[in-house]
Amino acid sequence: MTLPGTPTRVDYPAGALAGTATVLHVAPAADGLVAVVTDATSFHPVDAAWPDQPADRGVLRANGRELPIVDAVVAATEGTELHLGDAVPVRKGTEGWTFLVAHLVDAADAPREGDEVEIAADPxxxxxxxxxxxxxxxxxxxxxxxxxxxxxxxxxxxxxxxxxxxxxxxxxxxxxxxxxxxxxxxxxxxxxxxxxxxxxxxxxxxxxxxxxxxxxxxxxxxxxxxxxxxxxxxxxxxxxxxxxxxxxxxxxxxxxxxxxxxxxxxxxxxxxxxxxxxxxxxxxxxxxxxxxx
Missing domain, CATH: 3.30.980.10 (Threonyl-trna Synthetase; Chain A, domain 2)
Structure with missing residues (x-):
């Protein structure tokens, strides 16, 4: 499976709290969660390489449902496998790798690839x-x-x-x-x-x-x-x-x-x-x- 080849576009540095995005990839994560990768996000993730600022708290809205975002982490892929959080094996910006924001939500109600979603952080x-x-x-x-x-x-x-x-x-x-x-x-x-x-x-x-x-x-x-x-x-x-x-x-x-x-x-x-x-x-x-x- 080919994973996203373009880094996530982030709106939170400019102060954005909410925005719409397209789901590019959904991957299993631990404890009944899945990692939802989108093309853009207003949600600040925690970066395992220097985890000074915690992730935002908030929700992901998709298909009429509102899912709590349990966590958000920096993820990375070399094209075939998605690595999450402290499992990322390379430094951010390493050539040949794409760095993404992964939103962790309950697997039971997770959106699908291609879905349009709204992501909102607690103000x-x-x-x-x-x-x-x-x-x-x-x-x-x-x-x-x-x-x-x-x-x-x-x-x-x-x-x-x-x-x-x-x-x-x-x-x-x-x-x-x-x-x-x-x-x-x-x-x-x-x-x-x-x-x-x-x-x-x-x-x-x-x-x-x-x-x-x-x-x-x-x-x-x-x-x-x-x-x-x-x-x-x-x-x-x-x-x-x-x-x-x-x-x-x-x-x-x-x-x-x-x-x-x-x-x-x-x-x-x-x-x-x-x-x-x-x-x-x-x-x-x-x-x-x-x-x-």
């Missing part, structure tokens, strides 16, 4: 995840700025020209409703890069968090515009988060969804703590937005 969850993702990017930039004086070497720069602690030390990032949790490894590689890991101790964290929050408050007060720039309409086209901050235009590669402005985030709170990962110190930053109504 409240989308808004909350979008706020959380924008807050995550802003907090990472504010963290980089606050730690700028703790480098003894010239590291790579972030989107605003500060030493990129976030990009150098990040272990994982998880977007939540109206917030995020980022984990940074304070390991030998970071020290070799020139960062003074010893300066990050429990006593230093309250002042560091206060400095980050002060920067974030200034950026929220500026109500800076946020947008997604895309090189094309498909899942594998490069996309970037762009924010017109008072300090300059920040541009960060990103496949997620976002608020339309920094002002929409309302108050931003940052909590820092030190942890341990198999003997390696870890800095954990939890960011929480209180969006304005």
């Amino acid at each position: 409240e969850l989308r808004a909350a995840l979008s706020a959380g993702h924008t807050a995550c990017h802003l907090a990472s930039l504010a963290l980089n700025r606050a730690l700028a004086g703790r480098w003894s070497k010239e590291p790579r720069e972030d989107a605003l020209g500060a030493p990129d602690f976030d990009g150098t030390a990040i272990q994982s990032s998880r977007i939540e409703a109206n917030g995020s949790v980022d984990r940074y490894r304070l390991n030998k590689s970071l020290r070799r890069a020139g960062f003074d890991t010893a300066s990050l101790d429990e006593a230093s964290l309250p002042a560091l968090a206060a400095e980050i929050e002060a920067t974030l408050a200034d950026w929220v007060a500026a109500d800076a515009a946020v947008r997604i720039e895309a090189e094309g309409p498909t899942l594998t086209d490069r996309r970037s988060w762009v924010c017109e901050l008072p300090d300059g235009t920040a541009r960060i590669p990103c496949g997620g969804t976002h608020a339309e402005s920094t002002g929409a985030l309302g108050a931003l709170d940052v909590q820092l703590e030190l942890g341990d990962d198999a003997g390696t110190p870890v800095l954990v930053m939890a960011t929480r937005a209180t969006p304005r109504s």
Whole structure:
């Protein structure tokens, strides 16, 4: 069986919540579910390669029925077999592979190939995840700025020209409703890069968090515009988060969804703590937005 040869067209980067599409392929998935691949979608999927933002929640409407979408994942095919989620064996964009969005629904009422369907994401969850993702990017930039004086070497720069602690030390990032949790490894590689890991101790964290929050408050007060720039309409086209901050235009590669402005985030709170990962110190930053109504 020949599978789709063109990547899924995605509308969610521009903020779309619902849209119509044609079913291109239906494949078995686990636990009585099937993967419904469409030519287009407004539904944000989770990407197993960097699963920072969870999938949208919502429904697929077909043939007079409304099916809950249990999950949505990035899938890939080399032409004969569909690989789902963490079973995708290659990096996104690998030549010879097509990358798609698969919507997981109950097999009993699944649409058929060729059916016209409507896909709709829950607006409240989308808004909350979008706020959380924008807050995550802003907090990472504010963290980089606050730690700028703790480098003894010239590291790579972030989107605003500060030493990129976030990009150098990040272990994982998880977007939540109206917030995020980022984990940074304070390991030998970071020290070799020139960062003074010893300066990050429990006593230093309250002042560091206060400095980050002060920067974030200034950026929220500026109500800076946020947008997604895309090189094309498909899942594998490069996309970037762009924010017109008072300090300059920040541009960060990103496949997620976002608020339309920094002002929409309302108050931003940052909590820092030190942890341990198999003997390696870890800095954990939890960011929480209180969006304005």
